[in-house]
Amino acid sequence: xxxxxxxxxxxxxxxxxxxxxxxxxxxxxxxxxxxxxxxxxxxxxxxxxxxxxxxxxxxxxxxxxxxxxxxxxxxxxxxxxxxxxxxxxxxxxxxxxxxxxxxxxxxxxxxxxxxxxxxxxxxxxxxxxxxxxxxxxxxxxxxxxxxxxxxxxxxxxxxxxxxxxxxxxxxxxxxxxxxxxxxxxxxxxxxxxxxxxxxxxxxxxxxxxxxxxxxxxxxxxxxxxxxxxxxxxxxxxxxxxxxxxxxxxxxxxxxxxxxxxxxxxxxxxxxxxxxxxxxxxxxxxxxxxxxxxxxxxxxxxxxxxxxxxxxxxxxxxxxxxxxxxxxxxxxxxxxxxxxxxxxxxxxxxxxxxx
Amino acid sequence: xxxxxxxxxxxxxxxxxxxxxxxxxxxxxxxxxxxxxxxxxxxxxxxxxxxxxxxxxxxxxxxxxxxxxxxxxxxxxxxxxxxxxxxxxxxxxxxxxxxxxxxxxxxxxxxxxxxxxxxxxxxxxxxxxxxxxxxxxxxxxxxxxxxxxxxxxxxxxxxxxxxxxxxxxxxxxxxxxxxxxxxxxxxxxxxxxxxxxxxxxxxxxxxxxxxxxxxxxxxxxxxxxxxxxxxxxxxxxxxxxxxxxxxxxxxxxxxxxxxxxxxxxxxxxxxxxxxxxxxxxxxxxxxxxxxxxxxxxxxxxxxxxxxxxxxxxxxxxxxxxxxxxxxxxxxxxxxxxxxxxxxxxxxxxxxxxxxxxxxxxxxxxxxxxxxxxxxxxxxxxxxxxxxxxxxxxxx
Numbered sequence: 001x002x003x004x005x006x007x008x009x010x011x012x013x014x015x016x017x018x019x020x021x022x023x024x025x026x027x028x029x030x031x032x033x034x035x036x037x038x039x040x041x042x043x044x045x046x047x048x049x050x051x052x053x054x055x056x057x058x059x060x061x062x063x064x065x066x067x068x069x070x071x072x073x074x075x076x077x078x079x080x081x082x083x084x085x086x087x088x089x090x091x092x093x094x095x096x097x098x099x100x101x102x103x104x105x106x107x108x109x110x111x112x113x114x115x116x117x118x119x120x121x122x123x124x125x126x127x128x129x130x131x132x133x134x135x136x137x138x139x140x141x142x143x144x145x146x147x148x149x150x151x152x153x154x155x156x157x158x159x160x161x162x163x164x165x166x167x168x169x170x171x172x173x174x175x176x177x178x179x180x181x182x183x184x185x186x187x188x189x190x191x192x193x194x195x196x197x198x199x200x201x202x203x204x205x206x207x208x209x210x211x212x213x214x215x216x217x218x219x220x221x222x223x224x225x226x227x228x229x230x231x232x233x234x235x236x237x238x239x240x241x242x243x244x245x246x247x248x249x250x251x252x253x254x255x256x257x258x259x260x261x262x263x264x265x266x267x268x269x270x271x272x273x274x275x276x277x278x279x280x281x282x283x284x285x286x287x288x289x290x291x292x293x294x295x296x297x298x299x300x301x302x303x304x305x306x307x308x309x310x311x312x313x314x315x316x317x318x319x320x321x322x323x324x325x326x327x328x329x330x331x332x333x334x335x336x337x338x339x340x341x342x343x344x345x346x347x348x349x350x351x352x353x354x
Numbered sequence: 355x356x357x358x359x360x361x362x363x364x365x366x367x368x369x370x371x372x373x374x375x376x377x378x379x380x381x382x383x384x385x386x387x388x389x390x391x392x393x394x395x396x397x398x399x400x401x402x403x404x405x406x407x408x409x410x411x412x413x414x415x416x417x418x419x420x421x422x423x424x425x426x427x428x429x430x431x432x433x434x435x436x437x438x439x440x441x442x443x444x445x446x447x448x449x450x451x452x453x454x455x456x457x458x459x460x461x462x463x464x465x466x467x468x469x470x471x472x473x474x475x476x477x478x479x480x481x482x483x484x485x486x487x488x489x490x491x492x493x494x495x496x497x498x499x500x501x502x503x504x505x506x507x508x509x510x511x512x513x514x515x516x517x518x519x520x521x522x523x524x525x526x527x528x529x530x531x532x533x534x535x536x537x538x539x540x541x542x543x544x545x546x547x548x549x550x551x552x553x554x555x556x557x558x559x560x561x562x563x564x565x566x567x568x569x570x571x572x573x574x575x576x577x578x579x580x581x582x583x584x585x586x587x588x589x590x591x592x593x594x595x596x597x598x599x600x601x602x603x604x605x606x607x608x609x610x611x612x613x614x615x616x617x618x619x620x621x622x623x624x625x626x627x628x629x630x631x632x633x634x635x636x637x638x639x640x641x642x643x644x645x646x647x648x649x650x651x652x653x654x655x656x657x658x659x660x661x662x663x664x665x666x667x668x669x670x671x672x673x674x675x676x677x678x679x680x681x682x683x684x685x686x687x688x689x690x691x692x693x694x695x696x697x698x699x700x701x702x703x704x705x706x707x708x709x710x711x712x713x714x715x716x717x718x719x720x721x722x723x724x725x726x727x728x729x730x731x732x733x734x735x736x737x738x739x740x741x742x743x744x745x746x747x748x749x
Contacts, residue, residue: 053648073651074660086649090667099663100653151653 002065004029004187005050005155010059010069012045019045021211023059027189032181034190034198037208038234043191044159046208050189051157052076063154074103079148081158085140087132093143094119094128100151118150122176138169145177149184158190162197174201195235199223207231224282225350232280232352239281239323241349247273252346255279259319263296265349278352283326285348288314288334293343298323300342302334316342385727392720395499398491401442402429406495409488418488426491427473430464450490456481489513502721507531527705527722534701535729537619537691538684542631544624545680549631550673554665556632557639571632579626583690586622587613590694618694626690627683631676638672639665671740678737682730702726 003026012020020042027033035043048054049061052073061069068076079100087096094115101111119125122142132140141161148156158177162170178201181188192198198205199219206216207230215227226232229240243255246262253267265279287293300323304315314325325342334340399406404425412418433439439461447454456479463478464470475482482488504510508520508528556567574582589595592609600606612618642665650660688703702722709719 051648051652053651072656073648074654074656076652077654078652080649080652082645082649084643084645086643086645088646088649088664088668099650099655103650103654103659147653157652 003027004031004064005189006062007046008060008062010046010049010056010061012042012049012054013057019211020049020056023211023213025206025213025216027187029187030185032178032186032188032190032201032203034192034202034205035208036192036195036198036205036234038193040210041208042211043193043208047157047159047189047191050155051078051080077151077153077155079151079153079156081144081148081156081161083160083163085132085144085161087140087144087147089132092129092131093124093135096132096143097128097147097150100147104151106151114150118146122146137165138173141165141173142176145180149180149186154187156186156188158188160192161190162192162194170197177201199235207234209234224348226280227353229278229280229352232350237283237324237326239283239286240352241279241281242276243279244276245271245273253351255349257298257321259321261298261318261321263298263344263349264346265351266347267351271351280350280352281323281344281348283313283324284311285344286323286325286327287343288325288327288340289343290341292341294345296344296346296349298342300340302336302338302340305334305336316340388720388723390720391716392502392718392724393498393500395445395494395501395717396497397438397441397445398494399497401433401435401438402426402491402495404429405491409492409495412488412492414485414489414492417483417485422488423475423482424471427464427470427475430461431470433461446490446494449494450487452481453487453490456487499717502717503724505718506721506725527702530700530705531702531725533699534685534703537616537623537687537699537701538681540616540620541623541627541684542677542681544620545628545631546673546677548624549628549676550635550669552628553632553635553639553672554669557636568636571629574626575629580689582626583622583693586618586625586690587693590618590621613694614696616695616699619691619699622690622694623684623687627680630679630683634675634679635669635672638675639669642668674740675737678733678740682733682737685729686726 005025005027007023007025010020010023010025011018023042023046025046035046037043045054049056049069052068052071052075056069059069060067063076088099091099097115097118098111101114106114115128116125119128122145124139124142124146127135127139127143132143135143141164144161161177162173165173174197177188180186181201190198190201199222202219204216205219205222207214207222209230215222215231222231223235226235226238232238232240241255241257243257243263245267246254246256248254248267248271251267253265253271254262255265256262271277298316298318300316300318302314303317303322306313306315311326311328314327316323316325323342402425405422408422408425409418412422443454443457446457459479460475460482464473467473501510504517505520505525506527508525509517510520512518552567552571556564556571559567590612591597592611592613594612596612597606597609600610612621646664646668647660650664651657655663685701686703687701688707691699691701692704703726706719706722706726709715709722
């Protein structure tokens, strides 16, 4: 099956500054893809090129097999939800939602009916005569979403749509958008710099750095087996371990960590004895105990212990080697300065390419 | 505590005192002088106080009583202020023609008489039998009058005291006021037609291009109005730059009549007042979030429909403020119509100037000024209402 949206070696430069660099990206119909990255990584520019507000300097963009990068935005049939909602302040809620239908020259009676139905869907029918300025942030967000959905566009593009909401409302809206995506089978491209938002909502995440995709995969793979150092550090917290590979045997590498410690890790392809490599070990994969469990066990000392409510963050050291572990609660009466055994599985220690 | 507040307050008052004094001397006092000039009519009663007191009882039938004659004689003998007397005579003569010669004969005779009780006015001049003059004298006595304000709208009181329209050919204040409003409206429309696209263009550009556009509009504000009008005088002449250029490229054979007519006035006033249109629109457009236009386009609106449905409606508050501002300033214009207009393009300010400096009819000048002030105040109230109404809310 050919992909629904396809970027083919697309580059975008503003003057001498290259913002997007030879991007290849394929998105399937009905997929929820998040473009995740720090500001300036080019993710918004990609969305703007897809919507038609920017034209690629090089390359081609296809929608459903047709090349669209030369089309103006109003010929692309994409619903866009903007960062600050971009609701028309001089129109009522109902007029805002009716606007795209009027632009498509839908008959009057049908517009009224579809607007009613759409507002019903987000449970804001009672606000239809209000002005956007009389709505709360969450309500405005929902109207912006409704307005983007009402004309049944082939793709919905969202540019950090939840950025202006407070944490609780943001999480609520995440669920709501996810629900709409599933129910209506929408194709959604979602730009965000919030990694937890990307993890909870997406079918796939494309992690961007400096105009390139660092890694694109389902959330679990992105989190559990980050491929690059950037992905490992940008998504969640991790222990970055620089280690020398002592030997490789049957896909298992024996690492010497320094301070006399050694551990085993899952070796990717191309790892050979004698080289130095970076590994990622998620703090919550480390188990703390009095005795070794599993194949990797390191004797460490607790140097710091921070209470976070739902978990503890424990700093472990042995000479110059240190780790951060995350556990629900500390079993036993360990305190700062106490010795502890840190155990983890070889499969949780992921090798990174630079 | 209370004393402290009081001291603070009086300190603040002291700081604004200069501006209060300035306002009082250069704004409130002239305004008050204008209002009083329009309504106060005491030139006669000041000079003839006894006559004023005695003529009140006269009912207008027949010649007034002997007492009134005596009072007038006494007043005229007592009047030593030549200037005040002159003003009274002028006031009376404007009410009843012939009063000047009547008094011209009466006053020396009254002053020359040895015994005031023996003076017989009818003997000095038989016209004192005419009730017309006594009537004018009686009507000139009340210290306040609505004569000027009625004259400003081409009305007057007839012999019976009821308000009637002035004869059509006697006065043209209404016509001139209408013309003033018409010229101001033409200038406002011209400014809007040029100013709206200009402001939109300026707001859509960035960097030096925007600065150049804004400078081109603001720079004339720093030039004297007279200089700009004179510049248009040179440009618009039959032998001026515009006519010469048009003839040179063969567009016209004979010079277009651009000056000493309505067209010249509107062209020059539009240029002078354009900043008052462009700047409010520009500032309103700058406040419109850019992504609104992007949003409209993403929903299928082409550039034209996005303009009509989104940009134009959101610019309207600016257009409205600009229009009111231009209109308000335009109705008070004086120099430009005077220099560039013909006889039929003079506006109400010229008429006010004519009464004030030409015929020294301060009362009518004040009344016309008040009318202008009234129109401006009404417009300003509307302007205030619109400029404080909620515009584009912050996102």
